[in-house]
Amino acid sequence: MRDYPDRMSPQQAHTFHDDVLNIVNQIPRGSVTTYGIIAAWAGWPAHSRMVGRVLRYAPEAASMPCHRVVNKEGRTAPGWSQQRVLLESEGVSFKANGHVDMQRHQWEPEEIK
DNA sequence: AGTTTGACTGGAG
DNA sequence: CCTCCAGCCAAAC
Helix, strand or coil, rough: CCCCCCCCCCHHHHHHHHHHHHHHHCCCCCCCEEEHHHHHCCCCCHHHHHHHHHHHHHHHHCCCHHHHEECCCCCCCCCHHHHHHHHCCCCCCEEECCCHHHHEECCCCCCCC
C-alpha cells in the first residue's frame, strides 16, 4: 500500500520535541520505557532516533528523568555509565548481561495528554 | 546540495 | 550473548 512520505514540518518538529519531554516527565520512579515507545506515542513511530537526539541535546532534558529511557533491549545509553547507577538507586534491576530487566520495569504511557 | 552521524530497531550469522 | 548490516531520519558537516 502506500508508504508514508510524511516529512516533519518545523511546527511538527516542535510539537514532537514537546511531546517527547512531556512523556519522559511522566515515567514513574523505578520504571523505564523505550525510545520507540515514546516516538510512537508522540505520533512518529519511525523517529526513535530523534527521541534519543532530543534527550541528548535538549537543555530541558537535564532536569528530567531521562535516565529512565533505555533502548528496547534494556540497554543503557552509550557513554553514560551513570545511567545505570541512577536507575539502580531507584530500584531498577539489571540482568547479568548488563541490561535492564525490561520484563519487570518497562512502563507504557496510558492516559497521557 | 551531498555526505556523515547517531542516547534506534530488527534481522541475520 | 555478541557483532554486523540495512533501514531509519533530522541535524550537523
